[in-house]
Amino acid sequence: MTTKIVLFASGSGSNVENIVNYFSNKSNFEFPLILSNKSDAFVHERAKNLNIPSYTLSNEDFREGYKVVSLLKEHNIDFIVLAGFLLKISSPILEAYPNKIINIHPALLPKFGGKGMYGDYVHKAVVEAGEEESGITIHYVNENYDEGNIIFQAKCEVLKNDTPENVASKVHQLEYLHYPKVIENLLSN
Numbered sequence: 001m002t003t004k005i006v007l008f009a010s011g012s013g014s015n016v017e018n019i020v021n022y023f024s025n026k027s028n029f030e031f032p033l034i035l036s037n038k039s040d041a042f043v044h045e046r047a048k049n050l051n052i053p054s055y056t057l058s059n060e061d062f063r064e065g066y067k068v069v070s071l072l073k074e075h076n077i078d079f080i081v082l083a084g085f086l087l088k089i090s091s092p093i094l095e096a097y098p099n100k101i102i103n104i105h106p107a108l109l110p111k112f113g114g115k116g117m118y119g120d121y122v123h124k125a126v127v128e129a130g131e132e133e134s135g136i137t138i139h140y141v142n143e144n145y146d147e148g149n150i151i152f153q154a155k156c157e158v159l160k161n162d163t164p165e166n167v168a169s170k171v172h173q174l175e176y177l178h179y180p181k182v183i184e185n186l187l188s189n
């Protein structure tokens with residue numbers, strides 16, 4: 001049986017591309033569509049190159065949830081993976097996919113999470129706080145930002161001279177290495 005996964009992304013989509021490539025020779029996983037809340041996000045370019053249809057729904061559609069759920073049901077989606085998706089997931093979506101939505105956060109939760117903590121803001125905050133380590137957290141999604149049960153974490157060092165850009169690059173490497181494998185393990189059990 002194949003598992004159909006949808007990827008949600010608001011930005012560049014480098015994780016989306018990395019995940020799709022990782023699964024490209026694994027026939028039991030399919031990526032029928034990519035969903036965004038931004039029509040000008042670079043993830044749409046990547047989707048074109050990956051030959052996967054990508055759609056944009058408005059912030060309001062995501063908040064209200066019903067259009068999102070019906071699009072996902074139309075494509076028989078089993079599992080939702082957030083990869084740089086910046087909106088809160090609303091109750092109708094959570095109820096339609098209980099325990100079937102995961103997110104990656106670019107820091108070691110519970111530190112540096114919550115509203116407004118995304119992408120480069122996180123790395124800036126980590127450097128400003130003088131942290132000696134950062135990393136990634138893959139977690140289930142619930143109604144609050146970055147608060148669902150943690151599935152996996154991996155760490156990297158933050159050196160004294162590291163800039164937010166350096167930290168971002170180390171964290172991205174961890175994301176590329178681990179996110180696809182964590183998804184595969186979760187869905188193979």
Ligand code: GAR
Pocket residue numbers: 009011012013014015016083084085086104105106117118119122172175
């Ligand atoms: C990733 O680092 C991801 O962890 C982060 O956004 C980046 C997206 O990069 N997500 C969050 O901050 C969610 N709170 P990408 O678009 O190149 O995959």
